[in-house]
Amino acid sequence: MQINVDGIDNIPIIKPGDDLGNIICEALTNNNIQLLDNDVLCVASKIVSISENRIVNLNGIIPSEKALEIHDRVLRKDSRIIQLMIDESGDLSGSKLDVSDNYIGCWLKSGLKLTSAGIDKIDENYVVLLPNDSNLSAKQIANTLFLRFKKKVGVVITDSDGREDKVGATQVAIGVYGVPPLRNTVYFNNGKKKIISETICDMMAATAGLIMGQRGKNIPAVIIRGYNYTFDTHAKIEDALCINKNE
Secondary structure (H helix, E strand, O other): OOOEEEEOOOOOOOOOOOOHHHHHHHHHHHOOOOOOOOOEEEEEHHHHHHHOOOEEEHHHOOOOHHHHHHHHHOOOOOHHHHHHHHHHHOOOOOOOEEEEOOEEEEEOOOOOEEEHHHOEEOOOOEEEOOOOOHHHHHHHHHHHHHHHHOOOOEEEEEEEEEEOOEEEEEEEEEEEEEOOOOEEEEEEEOOEEEEEEEOHHHHHHHHHHHHHOOOOOOOOEEEEEOOOOOOEOOOOHHHHOOHHHHO
């Protein structure tokens, strides 16, 4: 198996209300990238969120007592952003936030757990939240690609996430369409059937991250070619989540 990874250059700065799918189509054409069936497009969540106007002015956020209490434990984190984490978790008690040392993890309503609820700071006054429904965002982009190029392309929405045990961040998947998020391998051990599951969506996100990089790279979309999978219109990120951990 050979995997090819290509960044899509010269995607313009995305603004609220932009048709992201068509912008990506134009960038593909301008870069002379011809899509094939079963290519996988990885897209950074930030440009998805901005196009969907998920921008919040922090000056309009009033921290609750719980947010202020957590802020006292993690002073480097703006209490208004902590309040947004609580809001994004769907539990105003703050029980879905995992606080330790300088780390705040957040169990989101989808079942994902992300550092700081995936909230990305633009400047001192504005932040970007994750897309409302990253699976739907992925589907809309995939449908636009199909209408334009008549190719069935899987889409993975990625986000930068940190870990308590390691320095730095990596890319993880927060939404998918077309490409199953898990790769299941069946084998037999002493006559008993076993299944090993791998979160292939996160592997793809991390692979795309090699080219996307972090801020300032301006390569927020990457094509992965060569991974063999069966296109599945029912694929969603929840298929790879331990939902019971969020209950």
